Amino acid sequence: MDQTKTLKNRQAQAVVAGQGTSSMSNNSSSVSDSSAAASKPSALAHMKHHFRDYGMLLALVVIMGLFQVLTDGTLMRPINLTNLFLQNSYIIIMAFGMLLVIVAGHIDLSVGSVVGFVGAAAAVMMVHWGWSMALVVPVCLLLGCAIGAAQGYWIAYWKIPSFIVTLAGMLVFRGLTLAVLEGQSVGPFSPSFQLMSTGFIPDVFSDDRPNITAIVLGVIAAATIVFLAARARARSLQFGIEDEPFTFYVVKNGLIAAAIIYISYLLSTYRGLPNVLITMGVLMCAYTFLTNRTTLGRRIYAIGGNVKAAKLSGINTERLTFLTFVNMGMLAALAGLIFAARLNTATPKAGLAFELDVIAAVFIGGASMSGGVGKIIGAVIGALIMGVMNNGMSILGIGIEWQQVIKGLVLLAAVIFDVVNKNKSR
Amino acid sequence: MQDIILEMRGITKTFPGVKALDNVNLKVRRGEIHALCGENGAGKSTLMKVLSGVYPHGSYDGDIVYEGRTMSFGGIADSEREGIIIIHQELALVPLLSIAENLFLGNEIASHGIIDWPSVFKRTEALLKKVGLSETPSTLVEKLGVGKQQLVEIAKALAKDVKLLILDEPTAALQENDSQKLLDLLLEFRAQGISSILISHKLNEVSRVADSITVLRDGTSVETMDCHADSISEEHIIRGMVGRDMAHRYPTRTPKIGDTLLQIRDWNVWHPESAERQMIRNVSLSVAAGEVVGIAGLMGAGRTELAMSVFGRSYGRNISGSVQLRGKEIDVSTVRRAVDSGLAYVTEDRKELGLILDETILCNTTLANLEGVSSHGVIDDNQERKISEDYRAALRIRTPGVFQKTVNLSGGNQQKVVLSKWLFAQPEVLILDEPTRGIDVGAKFEIYSIINQLADEGKGVIMISSEMPELLGMCDRIYVMNEGAFVGELARHEASQEKIMSMIVTA
Numbered sequence: 001m002d003q004t005k006t007l008k009n010r011q012a013q014a015v016v017a018g019q020g021t022s023s024m025s026n027n028s029s030s031v032s033d034s035s036a037a038a039s040k041p042s043a044l045a046h047m048k049h050h051f052r053d054y055g056m057l058l059a060l061v062v063i064m065g066l067f068q069v070l071t072d073g074t075l076m077r078p079i080n081l082t083n084l085f086l087q088n089s090y091i092i093i094m095a096f097g098m099l100l101v102i103v104a105g106h107i108d109l110s111v112g113s114v115v116g117f118v119g120a121a122a123a124v125m126m127v128h129w130g131w132s133m134a135l136v137v138p139v140c141l142l143l144g145c146a147i148g149a150a151q152g153y154w155i156a157y158w159k160i161p162s163f164i165v166t167l168a169g170m171l172v173f174r175g176l177t178l179a180v181l182e183g184q185s186v187g188p189f190s191p192s193f194q195l196m197s198t199g200f201i202p203d204v205f206s207d208d209r210p211n212i213t214a215i216v217l218g219v220i221a222a223a224t225i226v227f228l229a230a231r232a233r234a235r236s237l238q239f240g241i242e243d244e245p246f247t248f249y250v251v252k253n254g255l256i257a258a259a260i261i262y263i264s265y266l267l268s269t270y271r272g273l274p275n276v277l278i279t280m281g282v283l284m285c286a287y288t289f290l291t292n293r294t295t296l297g298r299r300i301y302a303i304g305g306n307v308k309a310a311k312l313s314g315i316n317t318e319r320l321t322f323l324t325f326v327n328m329g330m331l332a333a334l335a336g337l338i339f340a341a342r343l344n345t346a347t348p349k350a351g352l353a354f355e356l357d358v359i360a361a362v363f364i365g366g367a368s369m370s371g372g373v374g375k376i377i378g379a380v381i382g383a384l385i386m387g388v389m390n391n392g393m394s395i396l397g398i399g400i401e402w403q404q405v406i407k408g409l410v411l412l413a414a415v416i417f418d419v420v421n422k423n424k425s426r
Numbered sequence: 427m428q429d430i431i432l433e434m435r436g437i438t439k440t441f442p443g444v445k446a447l448d449n450v451n452l453k454v455r456r457g458e459i460h461a462l463c464g465e466n467g468a469g470k471s472t473l474m475k476v477l478s479g480v481y482p483h484g485s486y487d488g489d490i491v492y493e494g495r496t497m498s499f500g501g502i503a504d505s506e507r508e509g510i511i512i513i514h515q516e517l518a519l520v521p522l523l524s525i526a527e528n529l530f531l532g533n534e535i536a537s538h539g540i541i542d543w544p545s546v547f548k549r550t551e552a553l554l555k556k557v558g559l560s561e562t563p564s565t566l567v568e569k570l571g572v573g574k575q576q577l578v579e580i581a582k583a584l585a586k587d588v589k590l591l592i593l594d595e596p597t598a599a600l601q602e603n604d605s606q607k608l609l610d611l612l613l614e615f616r617a618q619g620i621s622s623i624l625i626s627h628k629l630n631e632v633s634r635v636a637d638s639i640t641v642l643r644d645g646t647s648v649e650t651m652d653c654h655a656d657s658i659s660e661e662h663i664i665r666g667m668v669g670r671d672m673a674h675r676y677p678t679r680t681p682k683i684g685d686t687l688l689q690i691r692d693w694n695v696w697h698p699e700s701a702e703r704q705m706i707r708n709v710s711l712s713v714a715a716g717e718v719v720g721i722a723g724l725m726g727a728g729r730t731e732l733a734m735s736v737f738g739r740s741y742g743r744n745i746s747g748s749v750q751l752r753g754k755e756i757d758v759s760t761v762r763r764a765v766d767s768g769l770a771y772v773t774e775d776r777k778e779l780g781l782i783l784d785e786t787i788l789c790n791t792t793l794a795n796l797e798g799v800s801s802h803g804v805i806d807d808n809q810e811r812k813i814s815e816d817y818r819a820a821l822r823i824r825t826p827g828v829f830q831k832t833v834n835l836s837g838g839n840q841q842k843v844v845l846s847k848w849l850f851a852q853p854e855v856l857i858l859d860e861p862t863r864g865i866d867v868g869a870k871f872e873i874y875s876i877i878n879q880l881a882d883e884g885k886g887v888i889m890i891s892s893e894m895p896e897l898l899g900m901c902d903r904i905y906v907m908n909e910g911a912f913v914g915e916l917a918r919h920e921a922s923q924e925k926i927m928s929m930i931v932t933a
Contacts, residue, residue, distance in 0.1 A: 235808055294803050295796040302793055305782035312740060312779055313794040314762040372784050
């Protein structure tokens with residue numbers, strides 16, 4: 001209560017100070033007037049200016065179209081689409097955490113091993129010790145936090161490079177996975193645990209296909225997005241700022257809404273919306289909100305952008321860096337649970353090389369190696385590009401060796417595209 | 427007939443918006459020590475960069491005549507080939523390589539890429555002997571003190587057959603006896619026929635070794651004095667360095683000085699890495715409400731270190747002393763606490779320490795006081811936009827909007843963004859470190875107006891500046907700092923550039 005009061009005070013003072021200083025400038029209002037008029041770009045110019053933002057989305061659509069044609073429509077078949085989400089859910093979930101880590105100017109190489117270790121720990125708790133799922137899930141998430149904390153501590157407070165600390169973590173947790181499982185696979189899990197990964201939202205309206213619930217949820221999601229976009233636009237216009245031209249705004253949001261409804265329709269003709277898709281969706285909203293709207297998110301970007309300036313602005317850079325790793329550990333644990341549930345067994349090799357897919361997804365999604373830049377939606381698109389390519393190439397029967405080569409080249413191309421784009425804008 | 431080794435004629439060098447050098451002339455005779463004097467920003471270093479090819483031929487106007495030929499250097503390598511070697515203020519040695527490796531870096535004694543170590547060591551020993559340094563060639567440079575490192579730099583110059591040696595503030599970081607040694611070495615070189623250009627603030631050193639002195643001021647050469655022909659007093663040099671018209675460059679303000687706001691007592695700080703080096707010695711200062719207090723001093727005097735150590739202990743270690751605001755002790759042990767206590771510090775280096783360059787004006791403006799635009803950790807983006815627009819208008823940041831990235835702004839606009847950030851943090855006392863460095867004259871005037879406005883609102887302002895006229899034009903009181911300690915305090919009516927300069931050079 002007290003705190004909010006002083007905050008309000010500060011705001012009030014700020015406005016007073018603003019007015020005080022403005023008294024010495026008499027043409028300040030005319031400056032802002034002319035600026036409002038200046039920021040009215042055409043749809044095409046806007047696209048050009050934000051090429052980076054939409055480039056990867058465009059690439060995803062093109063890649064999906066390509067494989068849709070090459071696989072004679074197999075890619076977008078409901079069963080394959082469902083699998084696509086199931087297969088990539090854990091990568092996308094970890095990409096949320098990795099994005100924050102990379103934005104803060106660090107890297108986490110240990111996540112693949114943490115996936116394996118947490119899956120193994122869950123298997124031992126449930127299968128060997130007979131603990132209930134209601135206990136195991138929170139314990140495993142806490143375990144993930146602890147792992148993230150153990151690594152983040154050295155990175156944040158001792159300034160040991162994250163590359164080294166998490167490289168060590170990668171070895172340590174892979175080794176511990178083997179030790180916990182004693183080299184064996186442990187399973188199977190209880191059916192309720194499997195639902196975490198392979199379950200679907202039941203249809204409340206009918207038992208027949210299509211799954212009406214899926215369509216209803218899809219429509220609700222699309223409507224929400226359109227509503228939020230309209231509200232944001234209205235607010236911006238209130239300030240005399242037009243972020244994007246009207247036609248562009250309508251077409252963009254129309255396409256996004258249509259795509260969401262179409263995909264949920266496709267999924268409804270199979271078994272409906274997978275549980276993991278909902279988990280992913282909720283996390284995506286939460287992390288988008290965190291990065292865009294909260295002081296915490298803003299400060300993480302500031303640290304990655306210029307850690308010295310952030311520190312001299314009163315930001316507790318150590319604690320925030322620490323927290324990004326704790327968060328990463330928790331999400332890696334969640335991914336570990338989902339992956340174990342999906343395979344219905346914990347194996348010593350679970351999560352092997354996942355860190356590379358996650359990191360690749362974040363960089364394809366436009367994050368900068370030097371920190372300070374990157375978006376949650378970008379990381380999701382990056383992960384989907386990788387996922388669609390994996391899936392599409394597998395359907396086509398392309399060997400694993402060439403899949404790797406192609407994926408590597410796509411990663412390189414995406415980053416080169418970024419760099420070239422950035423140099424052009426300078 | 428004099429034997430002239432170097433003549434620089436009519437050198438003019440412009441940077442975007444600033445004329446750094448304006449028709450400068452410099453004539454150096456063979457085998458003399460030629461001192462170059464002037465305030466910070468007078469153009470000494472720029473002139474030497476033109477000479478050594480850092481600013482290549484074509485990027486400046488005028489001629490460089492060296493050994494009777496007109497030169498057009500395209501880079502440092504060209505000037506070094508002719509025997510012109512510059513030793514910068516910041517030493518350019520690789521700390522984790524040995525003395526021998528450093529001496530021949532980029533100039534290795536090798537055949538087919540394979541280094542001939544025996545010859546390297548033999549030559550290194552010979553060179554070290556020449557400069558009077560008794561270290562083995564395999565000693566790592568990081569193990570040497572600053573004085574010895576300076577000698578290694580000179581030995582490195584000798585390794586390249588130097589004919590004209592340029593030393594930029596060589597003794598700034600040295601102790602007294604090391605300085606003496608270095609100056610003796612210069613005299614020895616003179617006897618061997620090597621010419622030197624010595625850039626120095628320390629007039630006692632200059633008058634001890636120099637054969638002639640050229641004074642620069644505001645990018646022009648004021649005069650050249652022959653030390654053997656005329657008898658030259660330090661006052662004469664100082665007058666040459668500082669004398670200039672300074673009317674109407676500062677907005678007027680009638681000071682309304684209130685009670686003491688900030689009081690720092692017995693502040694002591696040690697160097698963060700070498701524990702035995704004391705950087706700040708027993709500094710005490712006070713600022714009253716409505717008062718602008720200046721801290722004058724040369725580069726390296728410890729002004730920034732003082733400010734940063736007070737502001738959340740961002741510099742140094744073993745910090746001791748007390749900080750009081752309105753008579754009450756405040757906690758400044760972290761930046762957050764210092765800000766919450768009512769302090770703000772506008773950094774000297776706005777690109778490195780002040781701004782997040784890849785972020786927008788909006789993000790930078792609210793960064794130090796995100797609580798002011800958020801509730802429960804959620805930013806109210808309307809409010810944030812409104813506030814940053816208010817500051818943009820009030821401080822006249824000339825951009826189309828607050829969503830511009832700060833990397834694309836001019837220096838003046840960038841500085842205004844940093845000021846917005848700290849104004850929005852609602853401090854009671856602002857420490858401004860070189861607030862107008864690298865800013866054009868018009869923007870400077872605007873910044874001065876903002877400072878005056880803050881003082882009129884009853885805030886305390888501490889202004890650190892290397893430009894003495896700026897301090898004299900703006901401040902109600904000026905502390906003079908040298909080598910980590912305050913060596914004098916002048917009220918507005920008694921302060922003059924001559925007084926400040928003589929306090930520094932005689933300290």
